[in-house]
Amino acid sequence: MTEERSHRFPSMGTAxxxxxxxxxxxxxxxxxxxxxxxxxxxxxxxxxxxxxxxGVNMRAGSWTEVSEPFAELLRLxxxxxxxxxxxxxxxxLPALVAAGYDRDYGELLRSEPLVGLPPRPGGRWREVRLxxxxxKLPDDCRLDFGGVAKxxxxxxxxxxxxxxLPWAMxxxxxxxxxxxxxxxxxxxxxVEDPLATSESILRLRLLDGALATSxxxxxxxxxxxxxxxxxxxxxxxxTDVVQATVWAPTCAEAEVGTxxxxxxxxxxxxxxxxxxxxxxxxxxxxxxxxxxxAEVST
Numbered sequence: 001m002t003e004e005r006s007h008r009f010p011s012m013g014t015a016x017x018x019x020x021x022x023x024x025x026x027x028x029x030x031x032x033x034x035x036x037x038x039x040x041x042x043x044x045x046x047x048x049x050x051x052x053x054x055g056v057n058m059r060a061g062s063w064t065e066v067s068e069p070f071a072e073l074l075r076l077x078x079x080x081x082x083x084x085x086x087x088x089x090x091x092x093l094p095a096l097v098a099a100g101y102d103r104d105y106g107e108l109l110r111s112e113p114l115v116g117l118p119p120r121p122g123g124r125w126r127e128v129r130l131x132x133x134x135x136k137l138p139d140d141c142r143l144d145f146g147g148v149a150k151x152x153x154x155x156x157x158x159x160x161x162x163x164x165l166p167w168a169m170x171x172x173x174x175x176x177x178x179x180x181x182x183x184x185x186x187x188x189x190x191v192e193d194p195l196a197t198s199e200s201i202l203r204l205r206l207l208d209g210a211l212a213t214s215x216x217x218x219x220x221x222x223x224x225x226x227x228x229x230x231x232x233x234x235x236x237x238x239t240d241v242v243q244a245t246v247w248a249p250t251c252a253e254a255e256v257g258t259x260x261x262x263x264x265x266x267x268x269x270x271x272x273x274x275x276x277x278x279x280x281x282x283x284x285x286x287x288x289x290x291x292x293x294a295e296v297s298t
Contacts, residue, residue, distance in 0.1 A: 014173030029164035080256035093144035122231035151251030212254035
């Protein structure tokens with residue numbers, strides 16, 4: 001069996017791990033993956049005043065030319081908003097800030113959150129205009145790609161990694177993507193129980209595709225204050241779903257799905273391949289829509 005290696009580094013507010021077969025080109029893959037995460041963090045971070053995202057937000061109300069990667073991710077995010085009926089909404093940044101998430105999460109935990117009144121009702125993604133590489137946000141609208149930018153970066157990074165390696169897996173804080181000719185019977189992935197993190201609610205062997213996980217217990221900074229915003233109320237979601245794990249061909253698609261599933265609940269299983277951990281301890285698993293190249297066991 002081929003020996004595996006891992007390379008771990010911080011980026012996008014989380015720990016990123018590249019795993020692949022050991023060999024002379026692993027270090028090349030690790031450098032390439034780290035460079036991609038660094039570049040996309042500088043492009044999409046809302047906490048960097050010099051990021052492309054911050055520049056677009058500051059010019060809301062005017063047409064702005066953006067890079068091709070920015071246009072690609074925005075196009076994907078707007079499509080996710082349409083497919084989810086607006087439950088995934090890339091324009092919820094004002095609501096996040098109003099809920100107190102106005103600074104880097106590590107800094108937020110060291111200080112008192114400044115909670116304000118929620119902004120006007122959401123759905124402003126419908127007003128965003130994208131024409132090739134020209135973007136126009138409505139006045140007072142702000143974008144936040146959040147987890148979908150992280151998932152999208154995983155997708156780009158794993159494709160670069162398999163230019164150097166026979167196969168690779170990237171895990172970025174719950175966003176996980178595999179690619180290449182993985183060894184049979186696949187990589188075993190464990191989905192943690194959000195109510196008892198030393199336990200698993202699901203194990204699967206993955207040969208292709210991606211998983212993303214979102215939880216109202218992750219990135220929480222006070223009673224009822226967390227990162228999952230319900231666009232219908234512009235407030236942190238009140239939901240019986242404690243954690244949603246979605247599998248899809250790409251991390252970006254899976255990330256859209258986690259928000260969708262968190263807000264819609266078990267009904268989302270009609271549209272998504274997912275595992276939902278409920279507040280009462282129940283776990284719902286949709287294996288009917290499971291990817292052909294995943295083997296699941298609970």
